Structures are given as structure tokens and as C-alpha cells.
Amino acid sequence: MALLDLIKNRKSVRDFLDTPVERDKIMMCLEAARLAPSASNSQPWRFIVVDDRELKDKLCAAAFSGLYRINSFGKTAPVMVVVISEKSKFLARIGGMFRGTKYYLIDIGVACEHLVLEAEDLGLGTCWIGWFNERGVKSVLNIPQSKKIDILIALGYYDREKLGPEHGREPMDKIASFNSY
Numbered sequence: 730m731a732l733l734d735l736i737k738n739r740k741s742v743r744d745f746l747d748t749p750v751e752r753d754k755i756m757m758c759l760e761a762a763r764l765a766p767s768a769s770n771s772q773p774w775r776f777i778v779v780d781d782r783e784l785k786d787k788l789c790a791a792a793f794s795g796l797y798r799i800n801s802f803g804k805t806a807p808v809m810v811v812v813i814s815e816k817s818k819f820l821a822r823i824g825g826m827f828r829g830t831k832y833y834l835i836d837i838g839v840a841c842e843h844l845v846l847e848a849e850d851l852g853l854g855t856c857w858i859g860w861f862n863e864r865g866v867k868s869v870l871n872i873p874q875s876k877k878i879d880i881l882i883a884l885g886y887y888d889r890e891k892l893g894p895e896h897g898r899e900p901m902d903k904i905a906s907f908n909s910y
């Protein structure tokens with residue numbers, strides 16, 4: 730599919746089918762993420778794919794309890810990708826300090842969107858999840874508390890007919906212009 734059509738088709742999925750996702754498809758999503766550009770080529774990411782049913786249920790119970798219950802839909806996803814924000818290279822960190830820019834977050838965003846678009850191309854749905862119990866996720870997966878997890882990505886097959894309404898986007902003239910602000 731042409732890239733722009735793929736981008737137009739993609740919507741966040743919050744209701745997944747109980748169908749396992751093939752490992753080779755997951756690997757293609759990870760490959761798309763692996764090839765993402767990053768500041769100073771830092772590649773400040775690590776992806777932990779949780780597709781073991783029992784572990785995934787445990788992870789979701791910890792991630793989406795209490796305050797974070799609003800994201801309980803995550804429990805329906807057969808796969809949860811935990812994205813650890815690793816330390817950027819010195820140059821990216823020092824440059825970021827001067828610029829007041831968290832390059833690593835941009836890097837993580839690019840890599841995750843690569844993953845998401847590859848998933849879409851493979852007929853898989855995704856939802857970015859930024860609101861979750863980070864401490865809970867770390868303790869279930871034995872990730873040191875000193876690590877930072879900024880995002881989870883729910884991944885799995887879904888029924889397109891059951892997708893929620895489209896989220897609107899700002900009109901082009903509000904978000905872009907040529908040659909001046």
C-alpha cells in the first residue's frame with residue numbers, strides 16, 4: 730500500500746481479537762523500529778515484547794490498575810511491547826541540554842511510529858499507551874527501577890468493522906504554512 734494510504738488507514742485499536750500474532754510479523758515490526766533514525770544515531774531504545782499469555786496478563790494487571798484503569802483495554806491485546814528509553818550518546822545528550830530538547834523522546838517516537846506503521850502494513854492493529862503504572866511494569870519484567878519506560882504499544886489483530894470513530898485532525902492551513910509562521 731502507498732505510504733500515505735497506509736497512514737490514512739491507521740487508527741488506534743482498543744479492542745483486539747484473541748488471535749496470537751506470528752513471531753515473524755513481530756520481528757518485522759521490530760526491524761522497522763530498529764532502522765529508525767535517531768539523534769547522533771544514538772538508538773536509545775530497547776523493546777521487550779511480551780507475548781506469553783500468562784506474563785502478558787500479569788503485566789497488564791500491573792500496568793492498568795488503579796489510576797491507570799482507563800487503559801484496561803490493553804488487556805485485550807495479545808502482545809504488549811514495552812519500550813525502554815535507554816541513554817542517548819553523549820553528543821545527543823549534551824546537544825539536547827544546550828537546545829533544551831529531549832532528543833531521546835523524539836527518537837523513541839520515530840522508532841515507535843516505524844513499528845506502528847509496519848504493523849498496520851501487516852494487518853495488525855496498535856495503540857500507543859503512555860498512561861500506565863511504570864513501576865508495576867518494571868517489577869513484573871524485572872526491569873531495574875533506574876530505567877525509564879515512556880511508552881507501551883499494544884499490538885494484535887483486530888476487527889476493522891469494530892473500530893471507533895475517526896479522530897479528527899486540524900486542517901492543513903492551521904498546522905502548516907510555506908515561508909512564514
Ligand SMILES: Cc1cc2nc3c(=O)[nH]c(=O)nc-3n(C[C@H](O)[C@H](O)[C@H](O)COP(=O)(O)O)c2cc1C
Nearest residue numbers: 739740741742743800856857858859860861880896
Ligand atoms: C505518545 C502517545 C501516548 C498515547 N497514550 C495513549 C493512552 O495512554 N491511551 C490511549 O487509549 N491512547 C493513547 N494514545 C493514542 C491517542 O489517543 C491517539 O493516537 C489519538 O487520539 C489519535 O487517534 P488515532 O490514533 O486513532 O488516529 C497515545 C498516543 C501517543 C502518540
